Amino acid sequence: MSESSKDPVAMAAARLESAVDRLIATLSRPRPPADESDMVPRAEVAAMAERLDATIARLRLALAEELRAGEREGE
Template sequence: MSDAAKDPVALAAARLESAVEMLVTVLSRPRPAPAEADMVPRAEVAAMAERLDATIARLRVALAEELRSGEREGE
């Protein structure tokens, strides 16, 4: 098994990237206009976007820390 396959940070990054790609695919499909009852409230969408932004920010910090620790080990 490769080092990337064992690295939890790399696995998390790959899963997040895959999830984002799936979202893009789903959101790119043409859809009929939803009935008003089928619409998700804007507040829920905004809250989900904030959580996604926070998750991406935490992942970026974790990746940066992992890269720095790898550079220190290589010295």
């Protein structure tokens, strides 16, 4: 088992990248015109985007902390 597969931060980053790839693939597929009743309210989309942004920010912070800790261990 590789070192990155044991690292929870690396695993979280990989899961996030995978989720973003799935979102891009889903959004890239052609769709028939949606009926107004089939559309997701903009407020829900905005809330989901804010949660995703917050998650990415926390992951970036965790990755930066892990990198700094690794650099200190290597000294």
